[in-house]
Amino acid sequence: MAKKHRFMMLEDMMQEDRGSDILSSIGIYGTKHFVKKPEHCDECGSGKIEALEVLGASTRPLFWECRICDKLWLIYTKLYTEVRLNKMRGTYSNPNDWGPDIDKQFN
Numbered sequence: 001m002a003k004k005h006r007f008m009m010l011e012d013m014m015q016e017d018r019g020s021d022i023l024s025s026i027g028i029y030g031t032k033h034f035v036k037k038p039e040h041c042d043e044c045g046s047g048k049i050e051a052l053e054v055l056g057a058s059t060r061p062l063f064w065e066c067r068i069c070d071k072l073w074l075i076y077t078k079l080y081t082e083v084r085l086n087k088m089r090g091t092y093s094n095p096n097d098w099g100p101d102i103d104k105q106f107n
């Protein structure tokens, strides 16, 4: 039976030149999250979007991924996702960097 979604290692997703924090290093700069799968990629217009699970970070997918251009979107809030990823790496980001309630700012 085919897998329902893809799996990736965080280390394979991170590119240091993109940014210093964990989410920007994997190409996520905004704070918007999508509970439901985006119908189309806002980057390339493709409809080939799949859930992506980061191995070890969560038992459920944390991101949507465009299979054409590799763009990622958050499924959960930025804060939640950061906590999961940092927990997996054994480090915690400074809570002072998290800022005010990010959900309220973008909805």
Ligand SMILES: [Zn+2]
Pocket (backbone or CB within 6 Å): 041, 042, 043, 044, 045, 046, 066, 067, 068, 069, 070, 071
């Ligand atoms: Zn795309």
